[in-house]
Amino acid sequence: MKITVHRGMEQIGGNVIEISTDKTKILLDAGLELETLEDKEVIKTEDVAETELDLEKLLSENDFSAIFISHYHADHVGLLSLAKNLPSVYMGKLAYDIFKATEEYKNNIVNFIPARYFYDGKPIVVGDIRVMPVFADHSACDAYSFIIEAENKTVVYTGDFRGNGRKNFSSYLNKMPQNVDAVICEGTNAGKDGVNLKEVELENKMADVMENANQVFVLMSALNIDRVVTVYKAANKVKRIMLQDVYMSMVTDLCGNNIPNPRTFNNVYSFTSKGMDEEEYSKYFACYGNKKMGEKLIADKKFVMCVRSSFKNYLQKLNSIKPLSGSVLIYSMWDGYKKQKIIKDFLDFVQSIGMEIVDIHTSGHADCNDLERFLEKINPEHIIPVHTVNTEWFVKKYGEEKVVRDKIFIV
């Protein structure tokens, strides 16, 4: 089995990885290198040159039988929209539904329908390659790792994963094979000190902050479903209603009745931060009936509102109805985004109207402890670090012999 990392080594995100045998070729992920998206965490080491990757060209020069998408973050799926003639695409059903709905909300066209959806533990066979999707915990929901078997070899691809979310990490580890030939392992947090807070710990921290604040805003990704649950539970503890804008409402609606959403949760309401034309209104907002709220009604409630950096004008409006001084903005995203102009402007603005900013966040990627637990369990012959700027950590920990830095590797 041949592993070719077309992109994704020595950088975080933009993964494009090929697995091939004599008979069959597949791709794992087709990610974009975007540095400005709120939904994922792409950073690059300064000494790595821009690695232009033409997916169209790669597809036309090779006969790929399938593309397996681990999850809906743009640094794993975003490249697909730039190619015309795609082979069969495989993806989680909910992941695809969320990806499609959010792209269409932004007026982008989704150019594929998956040939089949993933089910945890149900293998998909393409030619002589067998791919078993394993449900993984990540800041995107419906994310998967893959166990790939071909030519009597076993390779694991982690995708993006972590052990500190609401899913049980031990049961994830139990599904993993032992003594694999190689692992293509994400290392976003490789070498970083400290242990990731668990989502349940965030919940308590948030509830403490929410307790005495005037109003509460949470700056977060609408696609981080674990975090939506955390914010809801914290708000519920301190008896505040949760407000989701139409975009987040649309996403949580797709996730089914167990995820806090305006349709089935009594204390969750939908609002819109922007003017909508009639068509948009009836598509996204009218459907919430008495679960939608205008700003005058909102101003009279004790609430927790999930926001994005584009909501400055809306907050200004709320502030003019009832002053927001003494309110709190919980910053619940990767710290690095604070350098982006739009985020910085938003944070400056909320402070200028007398709000306090409190950081409460935990990573969507495994910390070193969880990486070590995972690698101990699968006990790989070789480690191919991807989605990391710290391959050195793997080398120091597991030795030069074991860690692969070459873009092409044969197991």
Ligand SMILES: [Zn+2]
């Ligand atoms: Zn990623």
Ligand SMILES: [Zn+2]
């Ligand atoms: Zn991701």
